[in-house]
Amino acid sequence: MRVPLSPALLLLSLLIPQPGFSQSTVTSAVTAPGDGRVAEWMYGERIPAVPGLPFSAKVELELVNQLQDGTLITHKTYNLDVRDSRGRTRNEARNWINPALGAEPRLIRIELYDPSTRTRINVFPLTKTARQWTVSTAVPAATPSTPTAPIKPETTKENIGIDSIEGLPIQGLRVSQIYPPGALGNDRPLTIVTEYWYSEDLKINLLTKRTDPRYGVQTVRVTELVRQEPDAALFAVPDEYKLFRDTMQPSLAQGSGVSDAPSANPLGSSPSPVAGIAQAGIGGVTPPRCVYCPQPSYSEEARAAKLSGIVVLRVVVTADGRVENAQVVKGPGHGLEQKFIETVKNWRFKPADGPDGTPVACQVQVEATFHIR
Numbered sequence: 001m002r003v004p005l006s007p008a009l010l011l012l013s014l015l016i017p018q019p020g021f022s023q024s025t026v027t028s029a030v031t032a033p034g035d036g037r038v039a040e041w042m043y044g045e046r047i048p049a050v051p052g053l054p055f056s057a058k059v060e061l062e063l064v065n066q067l068q069d070g071t072l073i074t075h076k077t078y079n080l081d082v083r084d085s086r087g088r089t090r091n092e093a094r095n096w097i098n099p100a101l102g103a104e105p106r107l108i109r110i111e112l113y114d115p116s117t118r119t120r121i122n123v124f125p126l127t128k129t130a131r132q133w134t135v136s137t138a139v140p141a142a143t144p145s146t147p148t149a150p151i152k153p154e155t156t157k158e159n160i161g162i163d164s165i166e167g168l169p170i171q172g173l174r175v176s177q178i179y180p181p182g183a184l185g186n187d188r189p190l191t192i193v194t195e196y197w198y199s200e201d202l203k204i205n206l207l208t209k210r211t212d213p214r215y216g217v218q219t220v221r222v223t224e225l226v227r228q229e230p231d232a233a234l235f236a237v238p239d240e241y242k243l244f245r246d247t248m249q250p251s252l253a254q255g256s257g258v259s260d261a262p263s264a265n266p267l268g269s270s271p272s273p274v275a276g277i278a279q280a281g282i283g284g285v286t287p288p289r290c291v292y293c294p295q296p297s298y299s300e301e302a303r304a305a306k307l308s309g310i311v312v313l314r315v316v317v318t319a320d321g322r323v324e325n326a327q328v329v330k331g332p333g334h335g336l337e338q339k340f341i342e343t344v345k346n347w348r349f350k351p352a353d354g355p356d357g358t359p360v361a362c363q364v365q366v367e368a369t370f371h372i373r
Contacts, residue, residue: 045057045059045079045081045091045204045205045220045222046204046205047081047083047089047091047204048089048203048204049083049087049088049089049113049115050083050087050203051085051086051087051115052085052087053083053085053201053202053203054082054083054084054085054227054228054229054230055082055083055202055225055226055227055228055230056080056081056082056225056226056228056230057080057081057082057166057222057223057224057225057226058078058079058080058222058223058224059078059079059080059081059220059221059222059223060076060077060078060219060220060221060223061076061077061078061079061218061219061220062074062075062076062217062218062219062221063075063076063096063215063216063217063218063219064216064217064218064219065215065216065217066216073216075096075097076096076097077094077095077096077097077105078094078105079091079092079093079094080092082230082234083230084229084230084232084235085229086114086115086116087115087116088112088113088114088115088116088235089111089112089113090110090111090112090230090234090235091110091111092107092109092110092111093107093108093109093110093111094106094107094108095108106126107125108124108125108126109122109123109124109125110122110123110125111123112235112237114235117134118134119132119133119134120132120133120134120286121237121243123237123241128238128240128241128242129241129242129243129244130237130241130242130243130244131243131244131245132237132243132244132245133245153177153178153179153180153183153192154177154178154180155175155176155177155178156175156176156178157173157174157175157176158173158174158175158176159171159172159173159174160172160173160174160195163197165197165199165206165207165221165222166206166222166223166225167225168199168201168202168206168225169199169200169201170197170198170199170206170207171197171198171200172195172196172197172198173195173196173197173198174193174194174195174196175193175194175195175196176191176192176193177191177192177193177194178190178191179191179192184346185346190213190214191213192210192211192212192213193210193211194208194209194210194211195207195208195209195210196208202227204222205220205222206221206222206225207219207220207221207222208220208221215292277316277361277362277363278352278354278360278361278362278363279362279363280352280362280364285352285353285354285360285362286352286353287352287362287364288317288321288349288350288351288352288362288364289349289350290347290348290349291321291348291349291350292346292347292348293347294343294346294347295343295368296336296339296340296342296343296344296368297339297343298336298339298370299334299335299336299338299339300335301334301335302332302334302335302336302370305334307332307334307336307370308332308369308370308371309331309332309336309369309370310330310331310332310367310368310369310370311328311330311331311332311336311337311340311367311368311370312328312329312330312331312365312366312367313326313327313328313329313337313340313341313344313365313366313367313368314326314327314329314363314364314365315327315344315363315364315365315366316361316362316363317349317351317352317361317362317363317364318351318361319351319359319360319361320351320359321348321349321350321351321359322348322349323344323345323346323347323349326341326344326345328341329365332370336368336370340368344366
């Protein structure tokens, strides 16, 4: 698939229904700077399926990025999330709010989960479709052992006290990760600090603040909290929606188009399994989602030859969203495969979720189409 020159990110979701495995595609534009430096989609509150603790809340998301000249770019949106007494959860995903229009952010996806039946449903309001699958057995996840494993950051944790949000006591934890020079292509130590403010009463974080010099400051805050039983209709797929019952779940990623650079997109085909690594769509494992996907550049050899072609890589997305074990499935040569490998190692994902909602390592295939206009 060739992505046209545009500053917009595309959110692609392949919908594969069980009978006949016919395929349809859902595409929604997401406002983006277009330079690949800032992820334009950020996951909201992670709600565990805990019974007996019902609530409804507005979850506010904010991303603040400071440019080199000191200019601050701020993006905001919100989700409406709920959990009922049975432990069923409902999570939303919306576009960023357009500050010029001031309109309500567009709802692009609703994720439903029922722990009693181990059923997950993704609802897509833009196309009035939904896809459902049932978790059968847990898939073990393990980080592969390779001689080229990335350098791990030095991590420290610090309790930062007790406070309250929405009338509930919260416990603060600050996690600092320091990457040494060269670990991420950095020429000096790089520090990422994340603060978690956890509510024991609801078993969720009411505030998460992540400060990363590469992407800016990301904040997820629970507001307008109501500790009552939510309407049961919130966990149902509307009658007018077309429901697909899936046996597998393909990849889902984001990418941006840039001048005479390749376009990066997920492949619908499933890669060969690797021992200890989960597979998206098997055992209720959700696909990873790329949130920072800079485009690879041409090799000088390929540019001189005015070569176009497709490079396909098989990669493992780890439980913390990094890329490991990049292997070439196919490519036209002339150095394009190596350029894509070098770039994809810097991609960052929202990791795949296992059947219990915890992040797991997952193998996927990614594709880059190189085309010089």
